Amino acid sequence: MEIKTIQAPTEKRKAKPADESTLGFGKIFTDHFFTMPWHSDRGWHDPLIEPYRPLQLDPTAMCLHYGQEIFEGMKAYRGKGGALFLFRPLENIRRMNVSAERLCMPRIDEGLFLEALKKLILLEKEWIPRGGGTSLYIRPTMIATEPALGVHPANEYLFFIILGPVGTYYPEGFSPTKIYVTEDYVRAVPGGTGYCKAGGNYAASLYAGELAKGMGYTQVLWLDAIERKYVEEVGTSNMFFVIGDELITAPLTGTILPGVTRDSVIRLAKSWGVTVSERRLSMDEVMAAIGGGALREAFASGTAAIVSPVGQIYYRGKEHLIGSGKTGPLTERLYNEILQIQYGMKDDPFGWSMKIAD
Numbered sequence: 001m002e003i004k005t006i007q008a009p010t011e012k013r014k015a016k017p018a019d020e021s022t023l024g025f026g027k028i029f030t031d032h033f034f035t036m037p038w039h040s041d042r043g044w045h046d047p048l049i050e051p052y053r054p055l056q057l058d059p060t061a062m063c064l065h066y067g068q069e070i071f072e073g074m075k076a077y078r079g080k081g082g083a084l085f086l087f088r089p090l091e092n093i094r095r096m097n098v099s100a101e102r103l104c105m106p107r108i109d110e111g112l113f114l115e116a117l118k119k120l121i122l123l124e125k126e127w128i129p130r131g132g133g134t135s136l137y138i139r140p141t142m143i144a145t146e147p148a149l150g151v152h153p154a155n156e157y158l159f160f161i162i163l164g165p166v167g168t169y170y171p172e173g174f175s176p177t178k179i180y181v182t183e184d185y186v187r188a189v190p191g192g193t194g195y196c197k198a199g200g201n202y203a204a205s206l207y208a209g210e211l212a213k214g215m216g217y218t219q220v221l222w223l224d225a226i227e228r229k230y231v232e233e234v235g236t237s238n239m240f241f242v243i244g245d246e247l248i249t250a251p252l253t254g255t256i257l258p259g260v261t262r263d264s265v266i267r268l269a270k271s272w273g274v275t276v277s278e279r280r281l282s283m284d285e286v287m288a289a290i291g292g293g294a295l296r297e298a299f300a301s302g303t304a305a306i307v308s309p310v311g312q313i314y315y316r317g318k319e320h321l322i323g324s325g326k327t328g329p330l331t332e333r334l335y336n337e338i339l340q341i342q343y344g345m346k347d348d349p350f351g352w353s354m355k356i357a358d
């Protein structure tokens, strides 16, 4: 299928942000987006890059009622000399198809998805900021658009990709976060949709997040839904602990999101000779390690921040300090290494970085 382009008239194009230090996240979007509808009779058709615009949906569009909505989150980076890079884009494309299958939505051809992504980014390349740590955030999304009530998989969908410049996550250097362990609420259950980037998962997580915020914590640390004992994820990131010489993260058993950053952290740390375990880690073990002085570092991993150090953890009525409460050496090393690979500034032994323009 040929991807057509309709360019936005010059006078309709937005001014690019003048000050890259105030970009923030998720507020500014570019002049064009990619759209492609699907119909049960025709499959995917009419892939188009067109001027950014509001969507027109019937009030009965099924995504609004039954929540068939999935998305992805990835970034394009401007490296030295202006070259443009994506980081492991096929992982996101494949993960979106895994989410699609679980929510009874149609798969997207990997080649077409990547081609649309590249074509849109190259058209919008002037929007990719230049400052250290800045990037172009990419949000592929799929929604059920069939105008009908009644619970069933929709017969019509829209896939779209929007782009927006985002600032560096750490304008003033690392600042370790405080996290709140909840035993009252859960994010995902075995057999559920925890491994999908599906909108409903995030709607269901807000309540506990607000409670944590009200108590002065940035994120919720989710435990397993059955025993409420084992560490799963933190907010919308994967969670890692360093106990003694072991780097520990939850295994992929269907209730956590298989983060691309999580996988990169695991493989890099292993390549450095670190003992990495994907295993169940109970809060009892975490508390014992804190008590015995063996818990050295904790961090969250995700596309937004790469790694985000955790300095304090609230559990059963008490706040506990992790290590010295400062960013640990492994956390910092992982951050620097992944950042440099993403911007094409370093050897890329795993072939993670994909150059899309010189």
Ligand SMILES: *Cc1c(COP(=O)(O)O)cnc(C)c1O
Pocket (backbone or CB within 6 Å): 073, 197, 233, 235, 236, 237, 238, 257, 258, 259, 260, 261, 262, 301, 302, 303, 304
């Ligand atoms: C997106 C996401 C992550 C991190 O995934 P990355 O691919 O590393 O960005 C982790 N947990 C949840 C719940 C997420 O939505």
